[in-house]
Amino acid sequence: MQGHFPEELEIDSALWTRRAVQDLIEQQCGVEMPIRTVGLYLWRWGYSPQKPLKRAYEQDPEAVEEWLEHTYPSIEHRAKTEGAEIALGDESGLRSDAQAGRGYAPIGETPEIHLSQKQRVRVNFIASVSNQGNIRFMLYTSKFTQAVFLTFLERLIAKRERKLFWIVDQHPVHRGGQVQQWLAAHKQEIELFLLPSYSPELNPTEYLNGDVKQGVHSKPPSRNLAQMKQRIISHLSKLQKLPARIVKYFEHPFIAYASNKMQAQLVPG
Template identity: 25%
Template sequence: MAAVRRGVRQSEPGALSREQELELIDTLRGSYPDAFGLDEELWTRQGLHALIQSRFGLPLDPGAIGAYLRAWGLGPREPRERACGLCVGAVERWVRTEYPSIIRAAQEHLADVHWIGRIRLRGTMPAADIISAVSSRGRVQFMITTPSVDPPLPRDFVLRLSGEEQRTVHLIVDGSWPRNEWPRRLPRRITLHPLPSCGRAVAA
């Protein structure tokens, strides 16, 4: 069964067929937009729309791309939605006590804030993970990987969030990766913050 069966129907004009959707996912695995001549560091709604048009020649409505992203599990989520049931309380306390200082630091340095997480994309063979970064303004950037055993947070993904302009960024990482799986020796313009999870939950 294809990954996208919610939000976009196959019978809709310009909708991807099951085979085309799976081909698209395979094309995205481990690739970045610049490999296709697109002026983006990571995949976005606009980049995905351009790739679909060039690869399949479909007159897909730009709004339909959002339906595909939602079906893939991408989009803004509340902090509590990024926590397991055991960690919701710790995350809510973190939002009250720690998150405001991150926002102040970002404002002081004219920095962007992104929430980073990972989800498994169902209905694909081999399996696929989507690593996403959602900005505090709701902009979604992502990449698709083929999961391996305990894959670390990709260093290249983190660096690309800073962009060619080398923007200062604050990245809030959910429990998908423990800290020993974070990239090391990052530039000082990139700061990673752990969202409380079962392994590092804030004490009551």
């Protein structure tokens, strides 16, 4: 089982379920084992049912390995040498007709949430986080364009004392011509680095996005644009005052590569 997907062994299952293991035992040993017995053996062998991690089929494992083993360490070394700060960024959005979480109700009586289908609004935001717990963010309601991205980049470098090495995904806007021209003109203040394609699990900003969505959607549904904006700003502003909470994002095994405390040593005491 370990190191193989069921389909590699001609088992018609996406994951190693009890039924899949039962089929494997019959296939390899010619033994028809009861499903309950299979479950008992799995438990004894140290296996438990778990929710699978989702990974893009298009992701290139070699590119991820290159990033973890060479590219990011190189960025980190340069940051230490040049006295630069490292941060990662991402874009996300919230809709007024979305709702997160669960609520208690009598068994068989599903709870209801009343959402407007006529006055739906969406608010987007772009954010930057560092492993020191720093957050910068900007809200926007338009389509994500190079102009929007450049506005945020201008804000990122405003009043900075150190150069910024900023890491984002490979969204076409991040690679746009206008953005590249602007970066060339501001190379003393900021450099942009791109994560491997289809690798959101390497970006701690994904956890910030989830944090914001959970915080906003756990409240009663937003009824208008102004209320949605206020709630997003309120939650992000709260997180700005909780750097330890942001640092915890970097404790996840997939993000641990970026949790180096080196940057703290660069800040004058």
